[in-house]
Amino acid sequence: MNLVELTGIQLKERIVKREVSARAATEQLFAHIEAHEPRIKAYLTLDMAGALAQAAAVDAKLGRGVQCGKLAGIPVAVKDNMCTAGLKTTCASKILGNFVPPYDAHVVERLKAEDAIIIGKTNLDEFAMGSSTENSGFQVTRNPWDVERIPGGSSGGSAAAIAAAMAFMALGSDTGGSIRQPAALCGVVGLKPTYGRVSRYGLVAFASSLDQIGPITKDVADAALLLAAVGGHDARDSTCADVPVPDYSAELDDLPAHLRIGMPREYFGQGLSPEVRKSIEDALAVYRRLGAEVVDVSLPHTDYAVATYYIVATAEASSNLARYDGVHYGYRTPQKGDIVELFSRSRAEGFGDEVKRRIMLGTYALSSGYYDAYYMKAAKVRQLFKRDFDAAFERVDCIICPTSPTPAFKMGERTANPLEMYLSDIYTISANLAGIPGISIPCGFTAGGLPIGMQILGKHFDEMGVLQVARAFERQATYPRLRPRLAI
Amino acid sequence: MSLTIKDVEYVANLARLELTAEARERFARQLADVLGYIGKLNELNTENVEPLVNGAAMTNVFRDDRAQASLPREKALANAPEQAKGFYKVPRVIE
Numbered sequence: 001m002n003l004v005e006l007t008g009i010q011l012k013e014r015i016v017k018r019e020v021s022a023r024a025a026t027e028q029l030f031a032h033i034e035a036h037e038p039r040i041k042a043y044l045t046l047d048m049a050g051a052l053a054q055a056a057a058v059d060a061k062l063g064r065g066v067q068c069g070k071l072a073g074i075p076v077a078v079k080d081n082m083c084t085a086g087l088k089t090t091c092a093s094k095i096l097g098n099f100v101p102p103y104d105a106h107v108v109e110r111l112k113a114e115d116a117i118i119i120g121k122t123n124l125d126e127f128a129m130g131s132s133t134e135n136s137g138f139q140v141t142r143n144p145w146d147v148e149r150i151p152g153g154s155s156g157g158s159a160a161a162i163a164a165a166m167a168f169m170a171l172g173s174d175t176g177g178s179i180r181q182p183a184a185l186c187g188v189v190g191l192k193p194t195y196g197r198v199s200r201y202g203l204v205a206f207a208s209s210l211d212q213i214g215p216i217t218k219d220v221a222d223a224a225l226l227l228a229a230v231g232g233h234d235a236r237d238s239t240c241a242d243v244p245v246p247d248y249s250a251e252l253d254d255l256p257a258h259l260r261i262g263m264p265r266e267y268f269g270q271g272l273s274p275e276v277r278k279s280i281e282d283a284l285a286v287y288r289r290l291g292a293e294v295v296d297v298s299l300p301h302t303d304y305a306v307a308t309y310y311i312v313a314t315a316e317a318s319s320n321l322a323r324y325d326g327v328h329y330g331y332r333t334p335q336k337g338d339i340v341e342l343f344s345r346s347r348a349e350g351f352g353d354e355v356k357r358r359i360m361l362g363t364y365a366l367s368s369g370y371y372d373a374y375y376m377k378a379a380k381v382r383q384l385f386k387r388d389f390d391a392a393f394e395r396v397d398c399i400i401c402p403t404s405p406t407p408a409f410k411m412g413e414r415t416a417n418p419l420e421m422y423l424s425d426i427y428t429i430s431a432n433l434a435g436i437p438g439i440s441i442p443c444g445f446t447a448g449g450l451p452i453g454m455q456i457l458g459k460h461f462d463e464m465g466v467l468q469v470a471r472a473f474e475r476q477a478t479y480p481r482l483r484p485r486l487a488i
Numbered sequence: 489m490s491l492t493i494k495d496v497e498y499v500a501n502l503a504r505l506e507l508t509a510e511a512r513e514r515f516a517r518q519l520a521d522v523l524g525y526i527g528k529l530n531e532l533n534t535e536n537v538e539p540l541v542n543g544a545a546m547t548n549v550f551r552d553d554r555a556q557a558s559l560p561r562e563k564a565l566a567n568a569p570e571q572a573k574g575f576y577k578v579p580r581v582i583e
Binding site: 098099100102103194195196209210235238239241301303304306307308310311318322325326327328329330331332336337338339340341342343344345347348351353356357359360361363364367374376377378379380381382383384385386418419422432433434435436460 | 504567
């Protein structure tokens, strides 16, 4: 059988029982990648030699009868904005084109400690700024379901790799929907944890109060396992919460009795594709059959989410990206000039258009005379989002809504109009503003065969509840479990 | 909402971004669009609302003031575009 079709957990079981070696699985995976990567372009860096060496080490450990980690022998792809010691980390930006980190991100340390095999670094919108992966400074990733379409973004490389079975598990990062939206558009599972659940140490910062790392996987059980492996306290990220990580896998199949699901009316209004709406409504019917109660809730400030986000995120980005100066690391202009010209030209030549646009917007929002009108106003509106969710979660256990208003769109369709692209994230941004967890799981297909994603939002640190609700649907759902047909 | 080329030049200088004339014009137009859209936040009354700076309720975290190992110099300099004598090298700043 072709091992690449297995989930991460299924592969691990075979490896641990020594039915197959980690090395053989990794070799088979790289052969599959070699066949399909030229069309999908999910990866910026592949590390076959490193992966095979890690696989051999896992096999040797198992051979000696040593207990292996949670992710023993599972090949994992990492979004290229997380530092990997000795392996290029570019953020899909020319300004970091040759950057080789001297240290591992916390999540990468965790992967290694749990005996995962790191196979490579996946494509993204430059510095995670975008919703289609078209803003990558290096290449455009294709959606495996239709290569004329985008995979979503910014974690488009990780989502496309999972959809095309070119990795068993992947990590993404989510600032305004960058895990959930590409997961939805590629027909895979993507989980954005609570802000503070996973350490951001070694994640190249975009918007520090919104960024969160999470799993992109083939199913919910894999997401639960990967989150348990990378989550938990790390003193090197002062916003990483000291809250115990439950054994998500152990309780995954339990569904809370008397489950109350909120359906936010603002997420089912204008702009929602009828096919997406129908698919979510069908999914809610599945939950009713399971005994859940579905009630209307209101998140009255939803319409202001994108506006709030584009102040908060760009303000933080303008500050975070000040470090790219052509001096300490990264690209330096070859032109001669004084120190200010060195900064301005290195940044002008190194950053792409969308990154410049956001630095400009954020700098403007923080500049003297505008700070109160923009940044402070947005920070106050942000409080209203938290209140909306607090009020809703007094009445319901979780909220179910679409992940994205439309299925995957065509390449180039939204690149000319930044604002139209920003509105792709209308259903995902509020969770980042409020810091709550959210998962996107596949819930059906359009008539044209494109995957549709359903989003489940939960209370702070209730990843367990979110995963259980997701898993219940995954076990019950009647929609056809298709896989993308990959052309050779 | 309108944004003049002069506004764009002012912000670009603050952000240390050298922009071509074409980019200045394009950004003036695109940023004006986005700022116009963002203006809808003014429909909301936020008079007695406390700003929220991150999504998780947290208090400041302190750590003990203890010396720790840091990156060795050659590792810290390994990605520098230019270095000399164990330092980052830049154009002369003080005449």
